[in-house]
Amino acid sequence: MISGEDIEAFKSMSYPEPYTPVTYSQWVEGKIVTEGQTRLIENTLGLVGEAGEVAEKIKKLLRDDTRFTGDDIIKELGDVVFYATALSNYFKSDLQGILDKNIEKLDSRELRGVIKGSGDNR
Numbered sequence: 862m863i864s865g866e867d868i869e870a871f872k873s874m875s876y877p878e879p880y881t882p883v884t885y886s887q888w889v890e891g892k893i894v895t896e897g898q899t900r901l902i903e904n905t906l907g908l909v910g911e912a913g914e915v916a917e918k919i920k921k922l923l924r925d926d927t928r929f930t931g932d933d934i935i936k937e938l939g940d941v942v943f944y945a946t947a948l949s950n951y952f953k954s955d956l957q958g959i960l961d962k963n964i965e966k967l968d969s970r971e972l973r974g975v976i977k978g979s980g981d982n983r
C-alpha cells in the first residue's frame with residue numbers, strides 16, 4: 862500500500878528508474894490532481910475515455926482505412942494503464958495488485974475450463 866510519505870517522495874521524482882509495477886503506481890499517485898469522490902469519478906472517466914481513444918483508432922482503421930503505428934496504440938494503452946493504476950491506488954492496491962489478481966483469475970478459469978463464456982465470477 863502506498864503511504865503519504867511514498868507519495869511525497871515520488872512527487873519530487875520525475876521518473877522512477879528502474880521502475881516496477883509498484884514504483885510505477887507510486888509515480889502515478891504523484892500525478893493525481895483530484896481527491897475523494899472527484900478523484901474516483903475523474904479516474905474512472907479517464908480510464909473509459911482513454912480506452913475509447915484506443916477503440917477510435919481501430920474504428921477509423923476499419924471505416925476510413927486510417928493508418929496508425931504500433932507506437933500510437935502503445936501510447937494510448939499507456940494512458941489506459943495510467944488510469945487503471947490510478948483507480949487501483951484509490952482502492953488501496955496498485956498495478957502489481959491488478960496484475961496478480963488478473964493472472965490468478967484467468968489461470969483459475971483456464972484450469973476450470975471456463976476461459977470462454979461470460980460472467981464476472983465464473
Ligand SMILES: [Mg+2]
Nearest residue numbers: 911914937940
Ligand atoms: Mg490518450
